[in-house]
Amino acid sequence: MIESFLNVGIMVQAWPIILAGLGNTILLSLMVVPLGLGGGIMLALLSTVKHPWVRYPLMAWVDFFRAFPPLVLLIFLYAGLPFAGLELGGFACVGIAFFLNTGSYYGEVLRAGIDSVPAGQIEAARSTGLSRLQALVWVVLPQAVRNVLPDLLSNTLEVIKLTSLASVVALPELLFQARQAQSLTYNPTPIVAAAVVYFLLLWPLVRLLSTLENRAMASR
Amino acid sequence: MSNWDRFVETFFNARVMARYWPDIVEGLWLTIGLAALIVVTGLIAGLVLALVRALGVRVLNWAIIFVVDVFRALPPLVIIVLIYFGLPSIDIAPSGFVSTWISLGLVLMAFSEEIFWAGITAVPRGQWEAARSTGLGFGETLAYVVLPQALRITIPPLTNRTIAITKGTALGSVVAVTEILGQASSAVSNSYNPSPLTLGAAAYLLLFLPVVVFGRWVESKFAWRR
Amino acid sequence: MIEPRPIVEARGIHKHFAALHVLKGVDLLVAERELVFVIGPSGSGKSTLLRCLNRLEEPSSGSVVVDGIDLLDRRTDLNHARQRIGMVFQSFNLYPHMTALGNVTLALRKVAGKSRAEADEIGHAALARVGLADRADHRPGQLSGGQQQRVAIARSIALEPRVMLFDEPTSALDPELVGSVLGVMRSLRESGMTMVVVSHEMGFARAAADRVVFMDHGLIVEQGAPAEIFESPAHERTRAFIGQIQRH
Numbered sequence: 001m002i003e004s005f006l007n008v009g010i011m012v013q014a015w016p017i018i019l020a021g022l023g024n025t026i027l028l029s030l031m032v033v034p035l036g037l038g039g040g041i042m043l044a045l046l047s048t049v050k051h052p053w054v055r056y057p058l059m060a061w062v063d064f065f066r067a068f069p070p071l072v073l074l075i076f077l078y079a080g081l082p083f084a085g086l087e088l089g090g091f092a093c094v095g096i097a098f099f100l101n102t103g104s105y106y107g108e109v110l111r112a113g114i115d116s117v118p119a120g121q122i123e124a125a126r127s128t129g130l131s132r133l134q135a136l137v138w139v140v141l142p143q144a145v146r147n148v149l150p151d152l153l154s155n156t157l158e159v160i161k162l163t164s165l166a167s168v169v170a171l172p173e174l175l176f177q178a179r180q181a182q183s184l185t186y187n188p189t190p191i192v193a194a195a196v197v198y199f200l201l202l203w204p205l206v207r208l209l210s211t212l213e214n215r216a217m218a219s220r
Numbered sequence: 221m222s223n224w225d226r227f228v229e230t231f232f233n234a235r236v237m238a239r240y241w242p243d244i245v246e247g248l249w250l251t252i253g254l255a256a257l258i259v260v261t262g263l264i265a266g267l268v269l270a271l272v273r274a275l276g277v278r279v280l281n282w283a284i285i286f287v288v289d290v291f292r293a294l295p296p297l298v299i300i301v302l303i304y305f306g307l308p309s310i311d312i313a314p315s316g317f318v319s320t321w322i323s324l325g326l327v328l329m330a331f332s333e334e335i336f337w338a339g340i341t342a343v344p345r346g347q348w349e350a351a352r353s354t355g356l357g358f359g360e361t362l363a364y365v366v367l368p369q370a371l372r373i374t375i376p377p378l379t380n381r382t383i384a385i386t387k388g389t390a391l392g393s394v395v396a397v398t399e400i401l402g403q404a405s406s407a408v409s410n411s412y413n414p415s416p417l418t419l420g421a422a423a424y425l426l427l428f429l430p431v432v433v434f435g436r437w438v439e440s441k442f443a444w445r446r
Numbered sequence: 447m448i449e450p451r452p453i454v455e456a457r458g459i460h461k462h463f464a465a466l467h468v469l470k471g472v473d474l475l476v477a478e479r480e481l482v483f484v485i486g487p488s489g490s491g492k493s494t495l496l497r498c499l500n501r502l503e504e505p506s507s508g509s510v511v512v513d514g515i516d517l518l519d520r521r522t523d524l525n526h527a528r529q530r531i532g533m534v535f536q537s538f539n540l541y542p543h544m545t546a547l548g549n550v551t552l553a554l555r556k557v558a559g560k561s562r563a564e565a566d567e568i569g570h571a572a573l574a575r576v577g578l579a580d581r582a583d584h585r586p587g588q589l590s591g592g593q594q595q596r597v598a599i600a601r602s603i604a605l606e607p608r609v610m611l612f613d614e615p616t617s618a619l620d621p622e623l624v625g626s627v628l629g630v631m632r633s634l635r636e637s638g639m640t641m642v643v644v645s646h647e648m649g650f651a652r653a654a655a656d657r658v659v660f661m662d663h664g665l666i667v668e669q670g671a672p673a674e675i676f677e678s679p680a681h682e683r684t685r686a687f688i689g690q691i692q693r694h
Contacts, residue, residue, distance in 0.1 A: 063429060063432050063433060063436070064425070064429070066432050067387075067424065067425055067428035067429040067431070067432045068387075068421070068424060068425070068428070069387040069388070069389070069390035069391075069401070069424060069428075070387075071390045071391060071393070071401065072390050072400075072401055072420065072421060072424055075401060075405065075417065076414075076417050076421060079405070079408060079414065079417065080231070080408075080414035080417045080418075081414075083230050083231075083413065083414045084226075084227065084230055084231070157292075157293075158384070161293075161294070161295035161296070162295070163295075164295035164297045164298055165297060167297070168394060175295070175297060175298055175301065179301065179305075182305060187309065188302070188305055188306035188309055191298070191301055191302050191305060191306055192302065192306065194298060195294055195298050195299075195302055198293065198294050198295060198298055199290060199293045199294060201293075202293040202294075203289060203293050205293075206289050206292045206293045207289065209292075210285075210288075210289070210292075210334060213334065213338055214337075214338050214341060344537075344539075346535055346537050346539035347539055347541065349502050349533075349535065349539060350533075350535060350539035350540070350541075350598075350601075351541075351552075351553075352502065352525075352528065353500055353502060353528055353531070353532075353533035353602075354528065354529065354532075354533075354552070354553035354557070354601065354602070354605060355525040355526060355527075355528040355529035355553055355557040355558075355605070356525065356552070356553055356556060356557055357525050357557075360556050360557070364552055364556060365541050365552070368543045369541075369542065369543055372543065
């Protein structure tokens with residue numbers, strides 16, 4: 001059992017490959033989290049426009065991309081679009097898929113946050129001469145973010161975990177590298193190593209979240 | 221041929237769609253079956269863990285917290301790959317279907333345990349005291365007084381989390397499960413046309429759009445009123 | 447004349463919360479049909495004492511015997527004993543997911559083992575006794591605070607307790623709703639219920655209590671008939687506390 005799962009020789013051999021993968025996973029996360037967050041902020045700000053011509057298409061957009069498994073979206077971009085002569089490459093596909101998918105999730109979380117801020121806050125800000133957008137960005141959004149911080153963090157954890165999907169389109173992130181090493185060595189030790197690395201990377205965030213969530217639920 | 225015709229010919233090719241339509245439907249049923257198995261086993265396991273945690277045995281609780289943390293921290297695809305490619309080297313060879321089921325079931329177990337537990341602790345202490353003061357035992361108080369209230373506040377987060385995890389069934393395609401995405405992908409490589417992917421995408425929408433809308437409804441409906 | 451055996455016998459009760467010594471050796475004996483009023487400043491330990499009487503709070507040492515049952519004996523079936531000791535809480539603690547009748551009948555069905563029909567009949571009678579016969583199908587959220595507290599009282603009396611404990615039953619109520627709850631308590635008293643009441647309702651104490659117990663810093667400072675305690679307290683601390691309360 002130890003031979004198969006925690007083979008030291010193979011571990012030493014695979015370590016540089018895994019390490020390179022970890023670096024790329026971190027870089028990828030640093031790219032897709034802000035991308036999704038940016039998309040989410042745009043959607044959330046748009047959701048404050050109550051006009052039906054904005055509201056319903058927006059709701060449809062958000063639900064559409066929340067209903068789509070992110071992997072399906074990614075495969076569609078990566079394997080479907082080239083038939084239309086649009087060869088974007090794995091990296092761009094991952095970026096677009098995350099912008100659309102995680103942006104919708106961030107958007108929903110932030111919209112709930114904005115809804116939780118009393119209307120009096122906008123009125124007070126507008127009464128001092130701030131524009132609608134200024135009131136939203138400087139007065140409402142900061143309070144909204146604070147109110148839904150656990151959900152935002154939880155979503156961020158999910159986004160980082162989702163970067164493992166990039167392995168399917170051959171981006172050399174942690175899981176992809178581990179599978180490469182596995183097929184080179186005919187031994188699952190590199191995948192075990194990758195799992196341990198993921199766990200060590202994300203455990204602090206999980207602990208923090210669990211504390212925050214318990215607190216939030218208790219104050220209901 | 222105009223651009224539009226070429227676009228339709230590529231992504232909405234009627235001939236290709238008709239040819240691979242049965243495959244996609246087959247994949248749809250498999251996805252539904254897999255999702256149902258994951259939801260039932262994952263939620264039951266999560267609830268059982270939360271109830272065990274309510275007993276307050278310290279060592280047991282540490283073990284539960286650790287297991288939950290592990291399956292919250294690991295990407296589902298990593299767990300699937302680990303089970304599917306890793307276990308055979310100790311002579312257990314679960315199919316792609318079983319690997320996906322176990323992996324996502326464990327993930328749902330972890331998330332739902334956390335949610336159930338938060339719900340249980342959110343019920344005020346006075347509820348326990350009132351029930352115990354009328355002579356109800358620990359189990360009875362949990363079953364009749366605390367759980368009904370806890371479940372109610374857990375329904376919205378639980379619904380959303382369950383939806384998100386069942387969407388992970390698409391990950392099964394990576395380990396050769398012939399669910400929707402698996403069927404669509406192999407149809408694309410057989411037909412050299414992406415129309416089956418369009419069909420597959422439509423199948424996912426058909427399946428999950430109502431669920432997402434339902435989740436939205438649940439969220440507004442079950443906001444807890446005292 | 448032979449003194450009847452008291453129905454509540456708490457002796458030498460100590461309670462520590464970590465470093466805090468909340469009860470420092472309290473004796474409280476309550477005779478059958480007696481209404482004992484416990485008063486004292488907040489933090490004096492009066493609620494803790496009350497909660498020791500049905501072992502919601504575990505005394506650090508001492509003995510509690512209620513109706514002949516030793517509550518601290520490991521062999522005692524605590525759940526069975528607690529049916530004989532009703533408790534009414536400051537914050538009502540009604541079950542929000544059940545109707546008034548559901549609240550009243552839960553323990554009847556699950557602990558006393560009554561059928562639904564039997565339990566419903568007893569439940570309706572209990573609700574009638576607190577003047578809420580017509581509210582049986584209402585949820586706690588649809589009732590006023592005073593009505594909720596009366597449902598909570600019905601939940602206790604449905605089990606036909608030998609003693610009832612009241613932990614500041616009117617403190618969470620708006621002033622205009624206090625009367626209805628005190629009315630129910632008065633009629634309970636008239637029916638001969640043994641009651642231990644922790645409360646600041648001094649008017650009610652004067653009119654209905656047999657004995658008033660004044661506690662401070664985890665000890666009983668003095669006790670006696672209401673007139674005695676209110677008009678001519680023996681201790682300076684009692685005098686100061688009563689003076690403060692009556693200035694309000």
